Amino acid sequence: MQLFYSPASPFARKCLVTLRETGQLDEAELVHVVGTPLDSSGMPTSHNPLGKLPALSRPDGPAIYDSRVICRFLDARKNAGLYPEGRIWETLTLEATGDGIMDAAVLMVYEGRCRPEDRRSPEWVEAQWAKVTRALGALTAKWQSHLAGPLDAGQIAVGCALGYLDFRHGDRDWRKGQDALAAWYAEFAERPSMQATVPVA
Known part of the structure; x- marks a missing residue:
């Protein structure tokens, strides 16, 4: 997995915290990217056409995006119980x-x-x-x-x-x-x- 993120983004932080709380940090490559709403040239638009962070690429399916989707996926992947x-x-x-x-x-x-x-x-x-x-x-x-x-x-x-x-x-x-x-x-x-x-x- 690759997580595209910015350390200033609270939405990306949700995913980073979830990676740690579910014991998956070592299974994800963290890819730091930079962009703004006015310039998405540095954003992972091939993984999220909206040009927003975070986005998560997966080896077994298309990339997913929106922090709620990513956190739900990470939780389900390990049956961690964060969505009881x-x-x-x-x-x-x-x-x-x-x-x-x-x-x-x-x-x-x-x-x-x-x-x-x-x-x-x-x-x-x-x-x-x-x-x-x-x-x-x-x-x-x-x-x-x-x-x-x-x-x-x-x-x-x-x-x-x-x-x-x-x-x-x-x-x-x-x-x-x-x-x-x-x-x-x-x-x-x-x-x-x-x-x-x-x-x-």
């Missing part, structure tokens, strides 16, 4: 919440990096942050018991999302008013799989 049938809808919803936080946070970065300064929209950026804060509030209010349970893909997604907020939006202090979530993340971030995949610019 007994709470599958909760796990998938929590994973979607983490991914939604990442989506909004990445779009905020792109607004500043990819648009000329005179065409940037502060209102649009704040609308993305509003999505993040609503999701954080929901995690604190409704998901603490799930986060405290056995490791699953939902927890990995949320952990990577919160790590990305620290990485790219640390000045916004997402922890304010989210004491329970912040305490959970402080412990989750100490997992070896998280420590080994801390994002870098």
